[in-house]
Amino acid sequence: MTDSYYPKSLSEALELRRETGAIPFAGGTDLMVRFRAQAGTLPKLPHPVLFLGHLEELRQISMDSSGTHIGASALLSDIGVSEHVHPMLSETVMLMASPPLRNLATLAGNIGNASPAGDAVCSLIALDASVVLASLSGERTLLLEEFITGPGKTVMKSDEFIREIVVPADQPDRYWYRKVGTRKANALSKLSLSAMATVHEHRVQDFRAAFGAVGPVVIRRRDLEAQVRGMTLDQLSRETEGIVDAYRPHIIPIDDQRSQAVYRLQASLNLLRRWIDLLMQGG
Amino acid sequence: MTTGISRSVPRVDAYDKAAGITRYIADIPVAGVCYGKLVRTSISRGTILDIDVPELPEGFWFISEGDIPEGGRNRIHMIKEDWPVFTNSEVRFYGQTIGILVGPDREQLIALADAVRVTYREQEAAFTIEEGLACRGGALHGDDNLFADYCLVKGDPESAFSRAHRVIEDVIETGFQEHVYMEPQGITVEEQDGKIVIHASCQCPFYIRKAVAPSLNRSLDDIIVRQAVTGGGFGGKEHFPDIIASAAAVAVTKVHRPVQVIFDREEDMCYSTKRHPSQVIFKTALDSENRIIGMDIDARINAGAYESCSPVVLQRLIFSSNSVYDIPNVQLRGRAVATSTIPSDAFRGFGAPQGIIAAELHMSHIAREIGMDEVELKRSLMVSKGSRTITNGTIHETVKLHEMWQRIAEVSGWHEKKSRYAPGSGRGMGAAFYLHGGGFTGSGEQDIIKARVRMVKRDDGIVEILLSNVEMGQGLQTTFRKIAAQVLDCDYRDILLADPDTDRVPDSGPTVASRSIMIVGRLVQLAAEQLKHKLHEPGAQESEAAYTQPPGCHWDQETLQGDAYPAYGWGICVIETAVDPDTCEVETLGVWTIHEIGKAIDEAIVHGQVTGGVIQALGYGSLEKLELKDGKFFQHTMADYIIPTTLDFPGVYSELVENPYPYGPFGAKGLGELVFDGAAASYAMAVQHAVDRTVSRIPVTPEYIMELKTHG
Structure with a gap:
């Protein structure tokens, strides 16, 4: 008891x-x-x-x-x-x-x-x-x-x-949440991305990305976010691969019953790239 | 509106199940019960040196090999004498039963089971098909690790290959699958009037009787099996209940109290049997105009540590490995390979899905190689009435696949979508064609099962059907009654049909192999027709019908030649998918099916089977990854072994085409497995089209798709 x-x-x-x-x-x-x-x-x-x-x-x-x-x-x-x-x-x-x-x-x-x-x-x-x-x-x-x-x-x-x-109360203008679960409902995450940003007059004023299930804790790199802040959309476009590469060493997933490290890393980076694309498209 | 027997009626079991009134075996209290807890091996291969059981409190017992009654066999009789009831020396797989602890308190049983210390001498084990074929660690079975090794030849393959302009090679692989029946395994065994009574959640009451009797050294009639309401089986309750029943029955003969064994979900997932993993290697010979002139097939299944029903599963796999195609010259070798995994066993489709997935994917790969539309390639080779099968038998019935294709292509928008979605565009269409032979393979119905059905009109005028096939969610309680009621011209609800009790009913065979309606339903019809003549005679009246092989069917079990099945169900499944470019997650946008099953006995029940079978197959094809790690299943909870929810796939479009079969009840053929056979292949081909990569194995997980996209 x-x-x-x-x-x-x-x-x-x-x-x-x-x-x-x-x-x-x-x-x-x-x-x-x-x-x-x-x-x-x-x-x-x-x-x-x-x-x-x-x-x-x-x-x-x-x-x-x-x-x-x-x-x-x-x-x-x-x-x-x-x-x-x-x-x-x-x-x-x-x-x-x-x-x-x-x-x-x-x-x-x-x-x-x-x-x-x-x-x-x-x-x-x-x-x-x-x-x-x-x-x-x-x-x-x-x-x-x-x-x-x-x-x-x-x-x-x-x-x-x-x-x-x-x-x-004060939050960036835009957000994008992507959960990649083991299925569509009642599922544990293989990985997830919670992304936020404010873009004003073609300039990134705020940029945040938090990655779930790809490290011992949720991965959020304020140092990398600071590097993106202040970029114009043109710069963001040119720097996309550099930003993705900068995140790469910090995303340190494992193989387990639900997924594989190599997939988790690749999908996380693809989602980050997609988020940056979405910002540039303004859509 | 549908009329006649196909018109749907309320299922007799539906209300109580939906309302939670139905009681399953774990819900029924048993006075003075002892619970049973299996003690299992914790290594995959080796020898037990010592079993150290802690001192047991009063009222607790440890039952093992030495407790088998005098003259009893320490072998469970399945198709032949097979798994040991208890092992005290040789270990062949992780989780093998060493003994059973019984006692009145479950908490104490768990603690005692944890305190049992077993010392082993461990040996190198083979887990995969390749390791099994290489006899890693020495052969486990015979000197070659083969439970079965079959060859088939159709036409003149040697000459075809000598004429070949090119040969396309391919390897298609499928994995384990867990049944995930809604209700885990459960059994209660007790003594009554000197007999052993077994209450079981099961598919085959007479199998349990046959399995248990030799271990107890008792006659078959001394063992009574009463089916408990069964919450799903899918093949997982075909032979596995034999395993638990044998151990529990030995315990009952020792402790003389009722013994109940109820698995929880995790125990069930870890230690129950699974679907056979398969590997099918093709070499296909093409002539200079890219016509298929010959095929060489090497099919292997991972049978696990004991034979179980693997040879029969392998037979169905190889007989299905040309699927619905008439390939002119074929040579085939099929092998059931022993490994140190839990013995693989029956699962909806029984080898046919593995054969059909291999055939469908291989045909689509050939089409990709030669730049031909895959459906056109397949349609050019489709069997028709009179075609020769891979076992040199004959297709006796009219095959309606071409008209079925016209119809399903239209409702799914196949041609428009197939031309609109460029390969690799992220959108894809897949179409699988398939068949399923109804009833036991070969001459099994005639030579082994010999089904009988009895029907009685009691003194009070009430009609009762007596047979041994079980309701396990597929609707038999309703459909058997409907067949009898249609003949007797009465209300189906007025006919009695109890859950089988081997002491009361004749053996109409196991509830497997898509045989219940086609074979047993026919006997219900025949028995009812006989009884009809006597219905208005006074007093109790009785009729009985026994199986006879349809005329014109020939089979030689020694050579595996002839008509492997008397008749087939036919199906087509079309699937539309969209693959996420970033994560390779797959959205299934549409599922369209069309089936020819002779005649539907109840349309709503048929549609329920179609939806259930297709979704279960889509789980197998996309989500249900089950890996072995050091001989244990890595995924063993519902959080890790992923089956579909209602959100994972859209509704299943389902259409039926009639083609009454003269030897089935009102023209009906088998259905339950057919509807599982094609969807996984269709899904794999839809993904293949969407990403323009060759998909060669299932499940087609996002991880696998990412791998294909990264490495080609």
Whole structure:
């Protein structure tokens, strides 16, 4: 049997988290799969669990001048249709899993699971999203890129959990999300690209590209993005292959059950090239 | 509007299944049950030196070879004595049964199974067809690793090759496929009145009886098999239930309590049988005008570690390897190769899909080589009534493929699209032509199965059909009733047809080989016709019909010569695809099919089979990659072994052409496998057209397409 805690409020949840170190459990769509046991037996969760999915305080999706605030336990199915949510994130979320899973799964869960193939993480990193970590000692806010440090690894402390995710209001004009899954629905990603840009008067003012499932963490290279910023479209056209080549060494996928490294690399670079083409066409 | 027997009626099983009322084997509680957990080998080849079982709590047992009742055989009788029930020495594949732990608590069973320590002497193993042929690590079977080695000759291939202007060589490969029936394997075995009663999710109740009896040293009548509601089979429940039933039955004779074995999905995917991987090597001789004058075929299948039904699968593969084409001079060698993988076994199509995929792709490759339209090439070689088959038999029926092609070309917009999409444009069209012989291969129905169907009118006037074929989702509970009701002129819902119980029903054979309607349905019709005369006589009345070979069919099983099948179903599948230039993902834009199955017994059921079979084949052709890594299946969860969802393919257009078969019920022929045979090839050819590269293997994954585009 697994010890479990069912707090009635956020403050009680924070207390239980500090006292017990129980693992935050929202929809359970990752945990219940990871710790499943054989037919007719209960899942073998190695830690006590702290249920958070039911706390209304954590389920809100709201907007203020700083951006969109998505509660840790907001459901993917709600995020996908919320008017406050950036369309790239909505698209990403609606391509995750299947309707029944989206009715249970949460954004904080996808982040906390810290899989390099976590689809929401890829788009959130492109959107410069932050996570707000709460504990009895107070709150701290980290860029998502800083929060996730490796496959399944985050900097979350044993008395903290994610309270909300903040997506800044100010975003580039254009975006393009491409998930290459194992099939069209209810699929894990072989690779994904969350790309954004602002082009004003034939000049690239902002350029972002985040690649999922092709490295130990989502790959976003702010140094390379800085090199693209400021280019005219003519320059962008001339430099396309140079940009693609600059990304190449940073995309370091593996062979696994779902795909092959050589494919993942080639398809990722092809998508980057396509994104640059789309910018030049203005379409 | 369709009239007569083809007109659709509500399926008798549909409501309860849709509403979740139907109870499958895992849903039925059994008083005092012991659960069974198989303990398996963790190496692929070698010898067991020691089995160390932890001390077992009261009420738990470890059952292994030594527990087989006196005089019982440690061999499971399939086509012949085959897999051992339990191994205590020789290991031939990863996941082979060593023993079965039984006890009342599943959690404890898992812990105990994990604590069993087995020491081995490991040996080098062969996993692929090439490694098997090379007898890597020494032969596993005989001295050449061949469970079967067949030769066929049609015409004078030697002379054809000596006259050849050029020879086109080709290698076509297909991989493993997992059945993914909706309900995993499950079985409950118990003692009742001194007999062994087996409740099984299965396709072939009488096979289980035959498999288990020798291991228990009991007579066939001492073993009673009752089919449990079966949530899909696709061939995966043809022989594999024998494996679990034998182990569980031995346990029951020892512990004298009911034993239940229910697999979960991962266990099922890891340790159940799969479709045979294949490799077909062609050499085709052309004359100076690029006419095909001869063909040399070398077909190999990966049979795995035990024979199972591999020789018969291989027979169907080689008999299908000229597909619907009359190739003038052919020499063929077919081999079933032993390897240290789980024995490959039956899967919808039973070798025919591998043969047809090879034939279709090879024909399309020839067309590419000689710059000819592939459909025109194929149409110029199509069989017709009176044509000679690869086994020197005769096509006895009128073949309607040309008129079917006219029709499907029209509805799919074939000619316009084929001319509009330049090769390599990213858009492609594929067309596969195929056939499937109904019933057992060769003289199997007459010499081995000898099907019988009984029908009774009870005292109370109610009519019951007694036969051994099972409902597993394909609609037999409805179609058999319809056939009887049509003859007896009554409502199909008033006829009884229970899930088979070997103690009550005659053996009408297994639910395999597209035989249930064509062969057994015909017997239902004949039994009903006999009973009709006695229907109004007082008291209980009975009739029985037994199989007889249709006149004019000849077969020699020794030489594999003659009519391999009495009649065929025919089909064409057209597929339109678009390949993403960046990721090589494939969007299937259209799927059009046309089939000739004699006569539909129920149009909605037929369309359900068409859609299901075609989508399953498209999964096989595009998504379902199943790789071996160190003898284990690399993909073994539903997250990694990818089957299609409703979003992956569009709706399947399906049309039927009638051509009643005089020896089928109301003219019906086989259907269940035919509809699987062509779609994978069609898909591969559509991709081939879209990317203008030679596609030589399935599944045609985006990874493979990228490889083709990068390296040619």
